[in-house]
Amino acid sequence: MPVRLAITPGEPAGVGPELLVKLAQQDFNAELVVFADREMLRQRAKDIGLHLDIIDADFNTTPQRHRAGQLQVVNIPCSSPAIAGILNADNAKYVLETLRQATDACIAGHCDGLVTGPVQKSIINDAGIAFSGHTEFLAERCNVDKVVMMLASEQLRVALVTTHLPLSAVPAAITSDNLQRVTEILHSALIQQFGCQQPRILVLGLNPHAGEGGHMGREEIDTIIPCLEQLRQRGWQLDGPLPADTAFTPRHLEHCDAVLAMYHDQGLPVLKYQGFGQAVNITLGLPIVRTSVDHGTALDLAGSGRADSGSFNAALTTAISMAEHSSRNSY
Numbered sequence: 001m002p003v004r005l006a007i008t009p010g011e012p013a014g015v016g017p018e019l020l021v022k023l024a025q026q027d028f029n030a031e032l033v034v035f036a037d038r039e040m041l042r043q044r045a046k047d048i049g050l051h052l053d054i055i056d057a058d059f060n061t062t063p064q065r066h067r068a069g070q071l072q073v074v075n076i077p078c079s080s081p082a083i084a085g086i087l088n089a090d091n092a093k094y095v096l097e098t099l100r101q102a103t104d105a106c107i108a109g110h111c112d113g114l115v116t117g118p119v120q121k122s123i124i125n126d127a128g129i130a131f132s133g134h135t136e137f138l139a140e141r142c143n144v145d146k147v148v149m150m151l152a153s154e155q156l157r158v159a160l161v162t163t164h165l166p167l168s169a170v171p172a173a174i175t176s177d178n179l180q181r182v183t184e185i186l187h188s189a190l191i192q193q194f195g196c197q198q199p200r201i202l203v204l205g206l207n208p209h210a211g212e213g214g215h216m217g218r219e220e221i222d223t224i225i226p227c228l229e230q231l232r233q234r235g236w237q238l239d240g241p242l243p244a245d246t247a248f249t250p251r252h253l254e255h256c257d258a259v260l261a262m263y264h265d266q267g268l269p270v271l272k273y274q275g276f277g278q279a280v281n282i283t284l285g286l287p288i289v290r291t292s293v294d295h296g297t298a299l300d301l302a303g304s305g306r307a308d309s310g311s312f313n314a315a316l317t318t319a320i321s322m323a324e325h326s327s328r329n330s331y
């Protein structure tokens with residue numbers, strides 16, 4: 001039986017909806033159920049000159065493979081008409097409602113995984129709603145106090161110790177407890193979800209030159225090194241802390257299953273330089289499968305049909321294989 005995925009197209013003024021309409025023109029070995037405004041999807045299909053049959057989703061039927069040209073939809077209306085490329089704070093609540101309903105469908109077992117399109121964090125904040133990202137939202141919705149953001153391309157996996165917070169708040173968030181729990185979640189996911197029998201993780205330092213022996217910052221000496229030493233006593237293969245500037249070189253990456261970066265813009269620019277357009281954002285540590293695209297709302301391209309659907313496609317196929325893997329392992 002094919003798996004059933006819940007999909008949120010994200011910000012209705014961004015490229016998410018049209019990328020989904022584009023991808024719906026091909027077959028998938030899974031049922032795709034979109035949580036979104038039906039009319040907005042029809043309009044985006046029209047904007048980019050594609051045809052789409054929209055069918056009401058029904059969780060009481062056996063999941064069927066996705067057939068090109070159709071989309072099953074749980075209709076959640078926008079508050080205001082959504083115009084491609086033009087943000088409207090009125091629709092912030094709609095965006096979060098699509099996420100809530102799609103997540104709850106996974107928690108309830110109606111869907112086997114969640115794939116999210118890009119949201120515009122700033123417009124949600126402009127609407128007066130505290131929101132820093134899907135990763136944090138999903139942790140709260142799933143009642144989990146620690147999750148890990150990992151972006152993966154075919155060549156590289158980069159996980160983060162801290163996610164969406166100002167750079168000035170990063171050092172205080174690099175605590176021994178945080179680093180240990182993130183490493184544990186990553187280590188376990190590499191074994192259970194990515195088939196690495198004895199994962200090798202390359203851990204970056206926080207400061208230039210990994211602190212230059214304490215002359216350029218003490219987080220390595222005070223926190224990172226002692227934490228890694230403790231975890232190595234479990235027999236885990238943890239390299240580092242390595243200076244971030246030279247860690248992403250072939251010699252270091254050759255035998256590593258994932259790089260653990262201390263903060264968002266230490267790790268993700270390298271991953272996106274290498275794999276933008278085919279990389280996938282995966283949330284580790286949730287009770288549900290969740291993947292997403294490697295890009296944002298690309299308002300400059302919205303409605304043009306020119307946005308690249310490679311990462312959304314990769315997010316869908318990764319979620320399908322993760323959901324198949326987890327349903328096989330639950331029997």
Ligand SMILES: NC(=O)c1ccc[n+]([C@@H]2O[C@H](COP(=O)([O-])OP(=O)(O)OC[C@H]3O[C@@H](n4cnc5c(N)ncnc54)[C@H](O)[C@@H]3O)[C@@H](O)[C@H]2O)c1
Nearest residue numbers: 117118119120121122292293295296297298300301307308
């Ligand atoms: N998964 C997510 O929800 C997610 C991920 C990243 C950024 N964002 C949000 O998106 C908003 C805009 O962020 P940004 O401007 O930093 O990044 P962005 O990814 O939207 O755009 C950066 C550049 O990449 C281009 N680009 C993005 N997606 C593309 C695609 N599919 N095909 C071709 N070109 C593409 C854009 O045109 C732009 O030039 C922010 O609010 C940010 O928080 C959301």
Ligand SMILES: N[C@H](C(=O)O)[C@H](O)COP(=O)(O)O
Nearest residue numbers: 133134135136281292294295
């Ligand atoms: N940090 C992600 C990126 O740069 O691609 C992006 O902001 C999405 O994060 P969430 O999945 O937590 O929204």
